[in-house]
Amino acid sequence: MSPNAHDAPVDLEAELEASEVQEVLEKLDRELIGLKPVKTRIREIAALLLVDRLREKVGLTSETPTLHMCFAGNPGTGKTTVAMRMGEILKRLGYVREGHLVTVTRDDLVGQYIGHTAPKTREIIKKAMGGVLFIDEAYYLYKPENERDYGQEAIEILLQAMENHRDDLVVILAGYKDRMDRFFQSNPGMRSRIAHHVEFPDYSSDELMAIAKLMLAGQNYRFSADAEKAFAEYIPLRMRLAQFANARSIRNALDRARLRQANRLFAGRRKAITKTDLMTIEAEDVLASRVFREGHPDGTPP
Numbered sequence: 001m002s003p004n005a006h007d008a009p010v011d012l013e014a015e016l017e018a019s020e021v022q023e024v025l026e027k028l029d030r031e032l033i034g035l036k037p038v039k040t041r042i043r044e045i046a047a048l049l050l051v052d053r054l055r056e057k058v059g060l061t062s063e064t065p066t067l068h069m070c071f072a073g074n075p076g077t078g079k080t081t082v083a084m085r086m087g088e089i090l091k092r093l094g095y096v097r098e099g100h101l102v103t104v105t106r107d108d109l110v111g112q113y114i115g116h117t118a119p120k121t122r123e124i125i126k127k128a129m130g131g132v133l134f135i136d137e138a139y140y141l142y143k144p145e146n147e148r149d150y151g152q153e154a155i156e157i158l159l160q161a162m163e164n165h166r167d168d169l170v171v172i173l174a175g176y177k178d179r180m181d182r183f184f185q186s187n188p189g190m191r192s193r194i195a196h197h198v199e200f201p202d203y204s205s206d207e208l209m210a211i212a213k214l215m216l217a218g219q220n221y222r223f224s225a226d227a228e229k230a231f232a233e234y235i236p237l238r239m240r241l242a243q244f245a246n247a248r249s250i251r252n253a254l255d256r257a258r259l260r261q262a263n264r265l266f267a268g269r270r271k272a273i274t275k276t277d278l279m280t281i282e283a284e285d286v287l288a289s290r291v292f293r294e295g296h297p298d299g300t301p302p
Contacts, residue, residue: 015050015053015054016050019050019053019092019093020092021046021050021089021092021093024085024088024089024092025039025042025043025046025085025089027085028042028081028082028085031081031085032078032081032082033203033207033210033211033214034201034203034204034207034210035077035078035082035200035201037199037201038078038082038198038199038200038201041196041198042082042085042086042089042198045067045086045089045196046089046093048065049065049067049089049090049093049095050093052065053093053094064095064166064167065195066166066193066195067090067095067166067170067195067196068162068166068170068171068172068173068193068194068195068196069086069170069171069172069173069194069195069196069197069198070172070173070174070180070184070194070196070197070198071083071172071173071174071198071200072174072175072176072177072180072181072197072198072199072200073176073177073199073200073201073202074176074200074202074245074246075245075246075248076245076246076247076248076249076250077200077201077202077203077246077247078200078247079134079136079174079200080101080103080134080136080174082198082200083101083103083132083134083172083174084101084132086132086170086172087099087100087101087131087132087170090131090132090170091131095167095170096130096131096132096168096169096170097129097130097131097168098130098131099130099131099132100128100130100131100132101131101132101134102124102127102128102131102132102133102134103134103136104124104133104134104135104136105135105136105137105140106137106140106141106151106154108120108124109121109124109135109141109151109154109158110141110149110150110151110153110154111150112150114150116150117150117151117153117154117157118153118157120154121153121154121157121158122157125157125158125161125165125169128169129165129168129169130168130169131169131170132169132170132171132172133169133170133171133172134172134174135158135171135172135173135174136174136175137174137175137176137179138173138174138175138180138183139175139176139179139180139182139183141154141155141183142155142183142186142187144186155187155189155190158171158190159189159190159193162193163193171193173190173194177199202246203246203247205232205235205236205239208235208239208246208247208250209228209231209232209235211247211250212231212235212250212253212254215250215251215254216254216281220279221254221258221279221280221281222279222280222281223280223281224280224281224282224283226282226283227257227280227281227282227283227285227286229283230283230286230287231253231257231286233292234253234286234289234291234292235250237291237292238253238291241291241294253289253291254281256289257281257285257286257289258281258285260284260285260288261280261281261282261285264282264284264285265277265278
């Protein structure tokens with residue numbers, strides 16, 4: 001072997017193409033509007049794993065990188081979708097066998113009586129092996145004010161699995177940022193096992209409008225020009241009201257607009273209905289929302 005044989009070049013671009021990871025990243029771009037910092041972070045993690053795989057191919061062995069993550073942000077910001085795509089990336093790069101996503105909350109892990117929690121938690125872990133375990137609102141696992149709470153038992157079993165099965169299981173903890181921060185302060189063992197913290201920003205009103213159009217197009221609907229203008233007025237009003245959940249609230253609003261459209265068409269059923277009618281959300285379908293009363297400062301429609 002020549003002295004410089006170990007410096008033979010490797011083709012990173014070919015490796016990227018062979019892994020088909022780029023295809024997943026492009027899918028993520030198409031599926032989710034905005035979220036630039038999140039997409040950048042996911043690309044960085046994918047690059048780390050790709051380089052790690054190349055290092056292994058040329059004999060540079062090292063420990064499997066810790067891949068457990070925290071997704072912090074408000075509801076409806078795309079955390080579950082990103083977790084799903086992360087599973088695909090991990091599978092294509094050979095870090096997990098299946099790449100499937102198992103989504104759970106406290107109720108799926110914590111039992112109601114002594115001896116109930118361990119089998120529940122272990123069953124969920126078994127189901128998630130080879131993929132990604134996504135624990136939504138993970139901070140509810142820890143309830144220090146309740147001495148008889150069994151959440152700590154679930155946490156201890158999870159910690160053990162995260163350490164022992166790190167080569168075939170990735171755990172993603174998700175929830176509001178401030179609550180996740182407090183959770184990690186109270187659980188240093190969990191904090192030490194989370195390698196990647198990804199923050200999901202809220203969407204702007206323009207991004208929410210783009211999301212609405214994408215959702216409608218996906219179901220073969222569209223706004224009329226006046227309906228689009230009405231929905232652009234709706235979004236900032238809805239953002240000011242309680243329990244706003246970003247894209248989730250937009251989806252709910254569109255579902256209600258479709259309901260009103262269907263009732264409007266049914267009420268006028270004696271006249272012929274065209275394909276365009278069936279596809280189009282009109283301004284009246286949007287303006288009938290109570291948000292135009294509740295979301296306006298003086299309680300009257302704008």
